[in-house]
Amino acid sequence: MSNLSSTISVVIPTLDRRHTLSRAINSVLKQTIPVDEIIIIDNGSIDGTLDMLQLEFPMVRCVSQPKPGVSAARNMGISLANSKWVALLDSDDAWTPTKLEKQIKKSNKNSNSRLIHTDEIWYRRGRRVNQMKKHKKRGGNIFEHCLPLCCISPSSVLMRKDLFEDIGLFDEELPVCEDYDMWLRISSRESISYVDEPLTIKYGGHEDQLSAKLWGMDRFRVQSLEKLLNKKYLNFKQENAVYDIMIKKINILIQGGTKRGNTDIVDIYSEKLDFWEQKKTSGTSNKTQVPT
Numbered sequence: 001m002s003n004l005s006s007t008i009s010v011v012i013p014t015l016d017r018r019h020t021l022s023r024a025i026n027s028v029l030k031q032t033i034p035v036d037e038i039i040i041i042d043n044g045s046i047d048g049t050l051d052m053l054q055l056e057f058p059m060v061r062c063v064s065q066p067k068p069g070v071s072a073a074r075n076m077g078i079s080l081a082n083s084k085w086v087a088l089l090d091s092d093d094a095w096t097p098t099k100l101e102k103q104i105k106k107s108n109k110n111s112n113s114r115l116i117h118t119d120e121i122w123y124r125r126g127r128r129v130n131q132m133k134k135h136k137k138r139g140g141n142i143f144e145h146c147l148p149l150c151c152i153s154p155s156s157v158l159m160r161k162d163l164f165e166d167i168g169l170f171d172e173e174l175p176v177c178e179d180y181d182m183w184l185r186i187s188s189r190e191s192i193s194y195v196d197e198p199l200t201i202k203y204g205g206h207e208d209q210l211s212a213k214l215w216g217m218d219r220f221r222v223q224s225l226e227k228l229l230n231k232k233y234l235n236f237k238q239e240n241a242v243y244d245i246m247i248k249k250i251n252i253l254i255q256g257g258t259k260r261g262n263t264d265i266v267d268i269y270s271e272k273l274d275f276w277e278q279k280k281t282s283g284t285s286n287k288t289q290v291p292t
Contacts (some may be wrong), residue, residue, distance in 0.1 A: 014091035027094035071170035099199035139194025174199030177220035
């Protein structure tokens with residue numbers, strides 16, 4: 001392997017996506033700058049993925065991860081990566097050919113950049129769609145912009161591996177919103193670099209997407225926000241912003257539970273609402289016991 005300062009490892013988690021995985025890998029191989037390794041973490045595919053990889057892509061490194069979940073798969077790939085930079089790519093997405101080159105050029109202009117993401121092209125069920133205004137990407141100090149919803153796509157990021165060593169890996173306890181959780185941890189402490197060009201191609205609308213199967217995604221965002229409030233590194237402005245968005249999300253969950261007649265959800269989040277409103281008033285969030 002060459003000089004570590006320019007090396008890139010690509011980590012692709014997959015599960016039964018043979019039909020899209022080859023597209024993702026080919027988009028890596030077509031990059032205008034070469035990558036040093038492609039690491040496929042297979043979460044137990046039974047659709048012939050492994051046979052396809054051995055036949056069509058013998059140059060990739062494929063590792064089986066018996067623990068279910070995209071976070072466990074990504075974390076294993078990140079841990080195995082031997083490069084200074086780690087690029088994440090979901091197995092149903094793809095890159096345009098100059099994606100990595102333009103991100104590296106961006107990093108060369110700012111040596112302090114440890115996370116660089118790009119704008120995206122979106123497809124839903126085979127048709128190109130426009131992003132909503134709330135999904136607009138940006139760079140800089142974007143912590144508050146990241147609070148309402150996930151505003152960075154894992155497939156768009158190029159990250160220095162030492163950033164994971166400082167911030168930690170993806171939370172394997174979160175079935176979804178693990179990326180939301182990661183970007184909040186990073187953006188609360190780091191400035192984010194952004195290439196304002198659509199260099200990442202996102203394909204959505206699949207039946208196997210977890211976000212399409214789970215009700216109440218804000219449940220997991222609230223869980224992430226609670227963790228964040230129990231850390232000591234948020235400043236006063238950041239902490240108040242977290243309180244405001246979390247209380248808003250809890251109220252939405254209570255309304256949803258009421259509408260569905262789910263008294264358990266209403267009771268759980270009503271207790272959380274009382275707890276965090278009191279904490280916001282008293283200003284004592286750090287190291288507190290969150291109601292479960």
